[in-house]
Amino acid sequence: MQPSSLYKQHDFTLGKGKKATVQDPSTAEKIKSAAKKLFTKKGYAAIRTRDIAEEAGINLALLNYYFRSKKKLFDLVMKENIHLFLGAMIENINNNPRTFDEQLDFIVDHYIDLLLQNPDLPFFVLNLLQSGKLPAEDKDDPLFRNIQQLRNSFLKNIQQAMEKGKVKNIHPLHVIANMMGLIIFPFIARSLLMARAGHISRKEFEELMIERKKLIPEWIRSIMRAP
Amino acid sequence: MQPSSLYKQHDFTLGKGKKATVQDPSTAEKIKSAAKKLFTKKGYAAIRTRDIAEEAGINLALLNYYFRSKKKLFDLVMKENIHLFLGAMIENINNNPRTFDEQLDFIVDHYIDLLLQNPDLPFFVLNLLQSGKLPAEDKDDPLFRNIQQLRNSFLKNIQQAMEKGKVKNIHPLHVIANMMGLIIFPFIARSLLMARAGHISRKEFEELMIERKKLIPEWIRSIMRAP
DNA sequence: GTCTATAGGGTGATAGAC
DNA sequence: GTCTATCACCCTATAGAC
Numbered sequence: 001m002q003p004s005s006l007y008k009q010h011d012f013t014l015g016k017g018k019k020a021t022v023q024d025p026s027t028a029e030k031i032k033s034a035a036k037k038l039f040t041k042k043g044y045a046a047i048r049t050r051d052i053a054e055e056a057g058i059n060l061a062l063l064n065y066y067f068r069s070k071k072k073l074f075d076l077v078m079k080e081n082i083h084l085f086l087g088a089m090i091e092n093i094n095n096n097p098r099t100f101d102e103q104l105d106f107i108v109d110h111y112i113d114l115l116l117q118n119p120d121l122p123f124f125v126l127n128l129l130q131s132g133k134l135p136a137e138d139k140d141d142p143l144f145r146n147i148q149q150l151r152n153s154f155l156k157n158i159q160q161a162m163e164k165g166k167v168k169n170i171h172p173l174h175v176i177a178n179m180m181g182l183i184i185f186p187f188i189a190r191s192l193l194m195a196r197a198g199h200i201s202r203k204e205f206e207e208l209m210i211e212r213k214k215l216i217p218e219w220i221r222s223i224m225r226a227p
Numbered sequence: 228m229q230p231s232s233l234y235k236q237h238d239f240t241l242g243k244g245k246k247a248t249v250q251d252p253s254t255a256e257k258i259k260s261a262a263k264k265l266f267t268k269k270g271y272a273a274i275r276t277r278d279i280a281e282e283a284g285i286n287l288a289l290l291n292y293y294f295r296s297k298k299k300l301f302d303l304v305m306k307e308n309i310h311l312f313l314g315a316m317i318e319n320i321n322n323n324p325r326t327f328d329e330q331l332d333f334i335v336d337h338y339i340d341l342l343l344q345n346p347d348l349p350f351f352v353l354n355l356l357q358s359g360k361l362p363a364e365d366k367d368d369p370l371f372r373n374i375q376q377l378r379n380s381f382l383k384n385i386q387q388a389m390e391k392g393k394v395k396n397i398h399p400l401h402v403i404a405n406m407m408g409l410i411i412f413p414f415i416a417r418s419l420l421m422a423r424a425g426h427i428s429r430k431e432f433e434e435l436m437i438e439r440k441k442l443i444p445e446w447i448r449s450i451m452r453a454p
Numbered sequence: 455g456t457c458t459a460t461a462g463g464g465t466g467a468t469a470g471a472c
Numbered sequence: 473g474t475c476t477a478t479c480a481c482c483c484t485a486t487a488g489a490c
Contacts, residue, residue: 027473027474058474059474059475059476060475061474061475061476062473062474062475065473065474066473
């Protein structure tokens, strides 16, 4: 008998038509976090269901028992990762910073914190992007509405600053690309950077990333400032 | 009968012990460039040998006839891609620019040209990096010796400029990461940037990247300049 | 050199005992 | 809920005809 929902919240039909909902996070949770770890690090195609079962320390059959299929398990991980990746911005909306400078400081700070805790997240997203499997923005998902809102206000702020002559006339794509690149790139290239730009330990790397929380906003501002 | 070398330079033993070397690039070349296109875009695990055969318009068996195995074909593509990726720097060495500014201008210019022609190259390299399959630097390969030389002179130039007080005191990893990130990131995130940072066509994107050839060195310099 | 057919092994998924 | 055993399919690689 298969669970009716994907996440172990079965409706068991008992005798006399009674129903009971059983919560049992432990095994399903083990599988899901193993899947998250492996899929995030290496992508969908490179991971076998057997790898996930082994990582979770459970039997292969349980994976299908709880999640029906590899694809469905991946979709679940993908959804969570995308929310994690975009979630750093939600707080921005809720915190309601108005100016470009405030937004900049907030985003840089929160994203670097996020990436320090989830260093493989950018690779996962870029992998989706490259394979064309990044799902379209879901109009019903409040998260995406917030993102769109943030993007619009961010772009508007850049536009206004340029019109007032406070910053150079610069295409918004440059600003977005620079900000994202300065935040994200060190994490996707970290093994290269650690090995080749001097021999840098994991701890030193993390300290340098924390240092970037202050530096990147300064850099972005100096890049945009009129001569 | 299998070809003795991987790349279709057979020694056929003819009657009376004569040998002749036959050059036949067309089929092997078709397979290799199909493999390059697909492996570069989606990585090793996501591509089947059937995909390559179809893309090349040849029979599946020919792939193994010419290249022995999927793995060997991938290794060949990997080697070529790594050389392509690092080759943009070789010319730098051969051109012998001395100062940091000269090196900076040269690298940015040549890398953006390279990436305009091979936009999927960074993803391929980062994919190798992430899966831990990037081969160690080969001491025998002159390419790697040149890279090491360039890296050292680049790092030395940064160090010297800081000692002379011409630029801020900044960890070299920041400089390398910033330069690489500003050059490479727009290409790995291009579909995201084109769709979400305003609706940007392929042509507009390329024009913006060409614009970055002038802007990035300015940005790097303004980032490093003492206040 | 190129094809068809198929071997051989891996992989996702399930049946059925407990 | 969890396990063992196994099916059915897919994928790489090769044998053998032409």
